[in-house]
Amino acid sequence: MQLLITGGAGFIGARLARTLLQRGHLNGQAITRIVLADQAPAPADLAADARIDARVGPLLQHCEGLRSGAVDGVFHLASAVSGECEADFDLGLRSNLDSTRALLDALRHRQAADTRSGAAPARLVFSSSVAVYGPDAAVPMPAIVTDTTLPTPQTSYGIQKHICEHLVADYTRKGYIDGRSARLMTVTVRPGRPNGAASSFFSGIIREPLAGVDAICPVSPEVAHPVSSPQRTVDGLIAVYEASRDAYGGRTALNLPALNTTVAEMLAALEEVAGPAVRARVRFARDERIANIVANWPTGARADRAAALGLLPEASFADIIRQYIADCRAGHPVGQPDALRGLAG
Amino acid sequence: MQLLITGGAGFIGARLARTLLQRGHLNGQAITRIVLADQAPAPADLAADARIDARVGPLLQHCEGLRSGAVDGVFHLASAVSGECEADFDLGLRSNLDSTRALLDALRHRQAADTRSGAAPARLVFSSSVAVYGPDAAVPMPAIVTDTTLPTPQTSYGIQKHICEHLVADYTRKGYIDGRSARLMTVTVRPGRPNGAASSFFSGIIREPLAGVDAICPVSPEVAHPVSSPQRTVDGLIAVYEASRDAYGGRTALNLPALNTTVAEMLAALEEVAGPAVRARVRFARDERIANIVANWPTGARADRAAALGLLPEASFADIIRQYIADCRAGHPVGQPDALRGLAG
Numbered sequence: 001m002q003l004l005i006t007g008g009a010g011f012i013g014a015r016l017a018r019t020l021l022q023r024g025h026l027n028g029q030a031i032t033r034i035v036l037a038d039q040a041p042a043p044a045d046l047a048a049d050a051r052i053d054a055r056v057g058p059l060l061q062h063c064e065g066l067r068s069g070a071v072d073g074v075f076h077l078a079s080a081v082s083g084e085c086e087a088d089f090d091l092g093l094r095s096n097l098d099s100t101r102a103l104l105d106a107l108r109h110r111q112a113a114d115t116r117s118g119a120a121p122a123r124l125v126f127s128s129s130v131a132v133y134g135p136d137a138a139v140p141m142p143a144i145v146t147d148t149t150l151p152t153p154q155t156s157y158g159i160q161k162h163i164c165e166h167l168v169a170d171y172t173r174k175g176y177i178d179g180r181s182a183r184l185m186t187v188t189v190r191p192g193r194p195n196g197a198a199s200s201f202f203s204g205i206i207r208e209p210l211a212g213v214d215a216i217c218p219v220s221p222e223v224a225h226p227v228s229s230p231q232r233t234v235d236g237l238i239a240v241y242e243a244s245r246d247a248y249g250g251r252t253a254l255n256l257p258a259l260n261t262t263v264a265e266m267l268a269a270l271e272e273v274a275g276p277a278v279r280a281r282v283r284f285a286r287d288e289r290i291a292n293i294v295a296n297w298p299t300g301a302r303a304d305r306a307a308a309l310g311l312l313p314e315a316s317f318a319d320i321i322r323q324y325i326a327d328c329r330a331g332h333p334v335g336q337p338d339a340l341r342g343l344a345g
Numbered sequence: 346m347q348l349l350i351t352g353g354a355g356f357i358g359a360r361l362a363r364t365l366l367q368r369g370h371l372n373g374q375a376i377t378r379i380v381l382a383d384q385a386p387a388p389a390d391l392a393a394d395a396r397i398d399a400r401v402g403p404l405l406q407h408c409e410g411l412r413s414g415a416v417d418g419v420f421h422l423a424s425a426v427s428g429e430c431e432a433d434f435d436l437g438l439r440s441n442l443d444s445t446r447a448l449l450d451a452l453r454h455r456q457a458a459d460t461r462s463g464a465a466p467a468r469l470v471f472s473s474s475v476a477v478y479g480p481d482a483a484v485p486m487p488a489i490v491t492d493t494t495l496p497t498p499q500t501s502y503g504i505q506k507h508i509c510e511h512l513v514a515d516y517t518r519k520g521y522i523d524g525r526s527a528r529l530m531t532v533t534v535r536p537g538r539p540n541g542a543a544s545s546f547f548s549g550i551i552r553e554p555l556a557g558v559d560a561i562c563p564v565s566p567e568v569a570h571p572v573s574s575p576q577r578t579v580d581g582l583i584a585v586y587e588a589s590r591d592a593y594g595g596r597t598a599l600n601l602p603a604l605n606t607t608v609a610e611m612l613a614a615l616e617e618v619a620g621p622a623v624r625a626r627v628r629f630a631r632d633e634r635i636a637n638i639v640a641n642w643p644t645g646a647r648a649d650r651a652a653a654l655g656l657l658p659e660a661s662f663a664d665i666i667r668q669y670i671a672d673c674r675a676g677h678p679v680g681q682p683d684a685l686r687g688l689a690g
Contacts, residue, residue: 089519138594138596138597138650139492139597148483148484154518159514159515162511163511166507169504170501173499250481250483251481251483252483252484305483
């Protein structure tokens with residue numbers, strides 16, 4: 001089978017590609033080729049794999065070729081992030097809304113052109129986000145959001161993600177694709193540099209101290225938020241892809257599993273795993289812009305449909321930190337040799 | 346003040362224009378000009394009014410001129426209807442999604458170009474629809490939908506309306522417009538011919554018998570549905586326009602008032618108002634296509650936010666029929682001289 005991962009050179013996309021290559025199969029079929037479409041070049045380890053076809057350029061450009069190209073399944077992860085979308089309204093509409101529609105239309109036209117009788121439409125997993133939830137004056141947000149909570153997004157990013165969920169549902173209803181939308185929780189610990197997302201500090205306050213670098217937490221310790229590790233997130237995307245339509249249930253987006261935690265608990269876990277000296281590298285300095293964005297985010301999430309698919313959150317934030325440390329020791333993330341310089345021993 | 350009504354030559358648009366011209370003011374300002382943008386020519390009575398500027402052509406075309414033209418307020422009613430959108434997917438996306446976005450962008454660029462300090466963004470009322478509600482396997486629909494029911498639309502029309510609600514909310518949040526979305530209930534009694542909407546029979550089973558014409562009801566008498574009269578609908582749009590942002594509450598769409606009724610009650614009201622001979626002109630012959638679409642619609646609606654604005658539904662369906670008869674006698678709808686030929690006396 002041939003797969004396409006948009007945003008395939010990104011953090012989640014590359015990890016998904018590595019996981020899929022290691023498995024060798026998806027939904028009972030051998031994986032023969034994975035196209036990684038991204039604005040950035042693919043990591044070297046992926047580019048070196050014979051099954052990987054890395055393509056660099058805007059997604060809108062890739063979509064043209066898709067109309068005739070062979071593809072059995074798509075993981076659509078490409079996206080401008082929340083901070084970018086707030087700063088540049090047109091960029092958000094183009095990167096998140098127009099590109100998704102072009103992708104769906106390409107798959108639709110491919111399906112229409114497929115003359116094999118009963119040919120299945122391409123399966124697609126769309127990575128939506130917990131950012132679809134937010135408080136509206138007319139619709140208070142519950143402390144814990146669920147699969148059936150009414151999304152009233154308070155950022156352009158959240159609006160665009162939610163709009164795309166509805167497009168995926170309608171293209172699926174019409175039989176143009178076999179689409180599923182999974183709402184990612186905030187993924188932590190992300191490697192590398194802050195990425196412009198307002199949620200970036202949820203990784204920074206763990207990653208920087210482990211690297212021996214001081215970190216600033218822009219919100220108060222009581223801030224609560226649903227998070228997930230990179231690997232649980234990737235496992236969730238794969239499980240949603242492999243679910244039968246009946247098991248997925250309906251066409252509405254589902255929440256991926258969340259570990260509901262607080263900044264204070266995250267830092268306590270950091271001390272538990274890495275010691276008090278590492279924990280001491282984090283200090284609090286409120287950033288009004290970020291704090292105001294975060295104040296509109298849910299403080300926790302429940303993922304009943306994902307649980308029915310067998311997907312569960314991590315047991316503790318310490319486990320998430322241990323996953324990051326193990327990744328660094330195993331050579332992931334690529335090019336971060338100093339990622340654990342802050343750890344004693 | 347200068348107003349734009351998209352779909353201004355349509356049934357609701359023209360009635361809205363007549364109501365506004367008769368009032369002479371909106372939100373405390375004198376109405377000096379109303380642009381009616383529509384694919385069809387405006388009714389003669391409107392075209393003859395010096396304050397009316399009727400423009401015929403696709404909405405996408407009109408939007409170009411809007412970027413520099415003067416407009417204080419917009420009622421955005423133009424839309425392809427549900428049956429059309431199911432039959433022609435691209436038409437629905439173009440007419441409902443692309444046109445709305447072009448309109449919002451035109452207002453946004455106008456606002457950005459307005460160098461008067463503190464110039465208010467254009468106020469906009471978007472006519473959404475009760476069609477945003479539908480049952481999804483993962484999200485059962487309540488019998489009575491409310492302002493906070495999660496929309497999981499089961500038609501392209503409903504999907505597109507709901508997407509536009511979210512665009513209106515985000516353009517409003519950003520300060521580009523002062524937007525409000527009001528979900529219209531099924532408007533009945535519509536004059537003229539069936540219009541391609543799957544809900545067309547909700548008018549046909551009243552209108553045709555009153556005109557002395559036999560009518561077929563394609564669904565069973567037990568079918569329940571939230572409806573509203575043309576005038577209550579227009580009054581609702583005006584009230585939503587005039588509401589302060591605080592009174593409107595948040596940025597999420599609200600339901601306009603609904604009279605929750607059944608086909609059997611509608612026909613009983615017809616007999617009450619027009620006599621058994623008129624009622625006898627309706628017979629039941631199930632149309633699977635229409636019945637299946639209607640089966641996915643809500644059986645009733647509640648409109649708490651509209652009620653807080655002072656908007657209430659009709660007391661009975663007989664009142665709705667009486668409004669239609671009074672309209673016909675007063676010369677509305679224009680060009681329907683035989684509309685009451687079926688009435689005795």
